[in-house]
Amino acid sequence: MTEWLIVESTRESITLLEAGISPAGVEVTACARASLLENFAADPEVLAEQLVTLRGRSTVKQVLLVVPRDVVVLRQFELPSVPDNELPDLVRFQAATKFATPVDELTLDFIPLASRAEGMGRTVIAASIDIALLERWQKACELCGLQLVGCTPSSIALAELVGRELGPSHRERTPTLVIYGDEQRLELLLLDQGCPLFSTNVHVRVEGQSIERLLDRELKRAAVTLNQVEPGAEIAQAVLCGQNTAAAAWLDVVFADRWSLCHPLETSGETLQIRCDTSLISLPALGMALAQSQPHVPGLDFLRPRRRVEQRDWSRWKLIAGVVAAVLVLLVAYGSYLSYLGGLEDDVLALKKRQADLQQTLTAGAPGEESARLIEDWEQTRSDPLQFLIQLKESSPETDRLYFRSLKLIPQAGGVQMRVNGSGNARQRSDVEQMYRQLEENGFRVRAKAIDRLNRDPDYPFVFELDADLQRPVASAATPSARS
Template sequence: MKTIRLLALEWSETEARLAVASRRGDEVVIEHAFTVALRPDGGGGLEHSDRARQDQGDKAPSESGATQGPTEVGRRIAAALAARGIRKIDTLVAIGRASIELRQLTLPPAPDDELPEMVRFQALREFNALQEDWPLDFIPIDEDSGGPRNVLAAAIAPDLVEQIQRTCQASGLRLRRLILRPCGAASLFCRRQAEGLPKARLLVDLLADEADLTVMIDRKVIFLRTARLPGEPLSDAESGQALLGEIRRTMAAVHNQLGGRRVESIALCGRGPEHAALSERLAERLGAPVELFDPFAGLALEGELARSLPEHPARFAPLLGMLVDELQHAPHAVDFLHPRRKPEPPSRIKQYALAAAGVAAAVIAMVVYGVVEHGRLSDEAVALEAKVKEWESRAADAARLQKTAAEIQAWLGGDQVWLDEFVWLSERLPPPQEVMLTQIQASSTPRGGEMKIEGLARSVESIKAMQERLRDSEHRLVGKEAGEGGSQKEYPLRFSSSVYIGAEPRK
C-alpha cells in the first residue's frame, strides 16, 4: 500500500511554520514540525493587518508594500525542506482570519444542496469587497429544520490566492488545499473530545503576535475572530491583559449573536508551566473553567520530533489538525480551493439508453422469434400471426407510455427557476436608498409562481416607482398593503405586494 505524505504550511511576516505527516495503515504519523525564519522587518507574509479583527464583518486586508515577495519566501521554505530531504510534496496551506472577509449570513429556509448559490447571491449584497471571481466557502451553523438558515461565509481575494500559488511554485510544492487556519485547530481540538457537547466552548490559539479565538458548539465552528497582541501573553503582563480583553469581547459577541447563549468553557492551546499559569489567571479573571490543550498529545511522532518538540508547539495546532483531517479523509470546514457547490443534477442518459435498449431488444426478439417459428413451423402460421399482432399491440402500448412520460417530463421542466426570478427582482428594484425589502416568500402555483414581498420605503414615489418597474409581459404586480409604520427612520413607509409570474392571479 502506497504511503500518503503531506505538508501543512503557514507563513506570516516573520516566520513560516511547517509540518509533515504521512498515513501508515490507519495511523497518522507526524514526521516533522519546524519553523523557518523570514525577514523580521516585514514582507512576504499572508497577513498585513495592524489591528484586531473585532467581529464577523471586518474587511479582508489588502497587501502592504512588501519587499520580500513570494519568490524569496518560497526560496527560504524550499531550502529548509531540502535540508530534510523533502521535495515536490502535496501541500495544505493555512490562511489566517485577517486575510479574508468573513460574515454570518441569514438565509431563507432551504435544503443543503441549494445553499451554495444562495450564499453567494447574499454575500455579493452584504460583503464589502466581494466580486464574482472571489473564491467563497461557508460553514452551515444550523441544520435544515424548515426555518431560516444561518451560515458563516468566508471569501478570499483572487490576487492573494495567486500570491500563495506563486510562493508554493517557488518552493517546489503542489498546492492541494487552502484552509481557514482557525478551523484546523478547532478540528484537532474536537477530535480529542469524547463526544460533541451542546455547550459553547472557546479555543484560544496563541500565535507569534496574534491569537485565534474560535467558538464551537457540538464540534461545529460558529464564531471566530483573530486579535493582534502587543507582545507575548505568557510573559508580558500588558499582552496578557490585552488577551483577557479580547476574550471578553469574543464572549460578549457570541452572547449577542447566539440569542443569549454564553461561552461555558475555554481551552488554551499549549503545554508547560507558562501556559498553565496563564490558564489559571484567565480562569480567575473570567470566572469560567480553562483547560490546556496540547496539540501534539496523542499523536504518533517520529524521529527527532519524538525526542524534541519545536520551540512553540502550541502554534502548530492548525497545521496538525489540517493534516489529520486530510489523511483521514475528513472534510475541511472551509477550503477555498474546493468550496461547497450545488450538486450536479443526475444524468438521465443512462436511463434513456436502457429504455431504448429494452425496446430494441423486444423488437429484435419479436422479429427473430417470428422468422424462426415461421420457417420451422409453417403449419402454425395462423398461431404465429396472432402472436405477432399481440407483440404489435404491446409495442403500441409502450409507445403510448413513452409519449406520456415525455409529456410529464416537459411539464416538470416548466417549474419556476427561483434564482433567476430573484436576480430579476434585484435588478428591477429601485436603489436601496429608496426601497429595502424585509421579507421574500416564493411559491409555485398551477399557473406559474408567486413572490410575496414585504419591505420599507422612503416615500410614496418610491413605492410607485417600484410598482412600475416590477411589471412586464411575464410578471404582474398586485399591491396588497401600503402605509405608514416603517421601523426605520430612513424608511417611514411599509408595503406588502405580490408578484405573479406567468399568468393572472386567480380571482
C-alpha cells in the first residue's frame, strides 16, 4: 500500500487527507482543514507553513494536489482522426491558437473522447494551468520536505467519485449532470459515456444573480457541448453532491425525479474505508485518492500529462546488428579458411613424414639392393671357364709351337668378361706374336709383355707371359649399364 497526502486548495480553505492507496481500495487515516490567509496563494513560504501545520506528525512525503476549477481552462478541440500517440502534439498545436496565454507559460493535459464514427475525427477535452501556480506549490512542498507528484482540477477529481457511485451502466450510457458545492460556490460537471465532457463553476456572491438563473445558464452551455459531440442527445439525469438547498430545489423543477443525492461518505465499503472525522473530508480530495487506486473515469494530471510515446528508433540497432552479423559471417568464413589451411598443412606434414620414412627405408635397403643388383649382374654376365678355355685354345697356336706352364682365369664385370694371366714357353718368338694377334682378332685385348730366351727347355727356349682381357660383346655389355 502506498501512502499519499492529498491536498485540496479552494479560495476559502485548504484540506489535507492522509490515505493509503492500493489496487484493492483506499483507506483514509487522517484529515485536517484550515482557513486561508489573504496572501495564501501568492507566497510559497505561507503555503509551506500551512502544510506543516496540517501535516502534523505524518511521515508521508508524496503529495497529490487538487486545485479549484477556476484556475484551470478547459476547451473542446476537434482533431483529425489520428493514432493516440499523435494526439499530444496536435493538442499542443491547437492550444497555441485557441488559448489566450502562450503555451510556453502553461502546462497542458487532455482527455480523449471515444470516436463517434470511423473517419469523423477525434474530440478531446484540453485543460491548461499556469506554470507559475504549479511552481509555487512545488516550492512550498520542497520547503517542508514534501514532493508534489500530481495535480488535477477539483471537478475532474469529483468525476471519479461520482462515476463509482453511478456504476458502469449509468456512467457509460447516460449523460449525467453533476452539481457539487455549498451556498456560495457551485461546480457543474457533465459526464457522457464515462468521460468528463463539460465543467464549470459559479460563485453566487460574485455573479450577483440568483442561483436558479446561474444554473439555467450553465445547463444550456452543457447541453450545447453535449449536442456538439453527440447530436440529438439530452442530459438524462443529475446528481447532487453536498448540501445546497437552492440547487436541490432547482433540480426538482428541471429534472423532477431524474436526479439523486450522492453520499459517498455514507456508503464506504471494501474499496473505501474512512478512519477519521468525515465532516472534514473533501469530496474532490477523496476522488483524487480513488483515482490513484483503480480509475473508473479518465482524468487529468498536469504533473503527469499524456505525452507522445517516443517510438524507439531501431534503424541504428538494425544497422549495428547487420554489421555484427556480417563480421560474424566473415569471422566464421575466416575461421573455416584457417581450419582448411591447417588441415592442408597437417596433410603436407604427414606427406613429408611419410616421404622421410620411405626415404629412410630406401636408404636402409640401398646396400642390400646394390648387392642384389651386382649379384644379378654377375649372374647374368658370368662366363663358363670351360667355354673360355675352348675359345682360348682356338685363338692360340698348336701345342707343338708353344705351351702354358700356368694359366689363371679371373671373371670380370662390366665390359670385360674374363681376364687371363698366364706364362708359357714357345719355340719361336713369332709363335708368341702370332698368338697375340689371334687373340686380338678374337676379342681379346692383350697387354704385350717381354719375350725372353732361356735355355732351360732347349725345344721351347722362349719364355712369355700372357696378360689379356676378353671383351664382352657390345649388346651384353650395355645391358648392365642400362639397368643400373
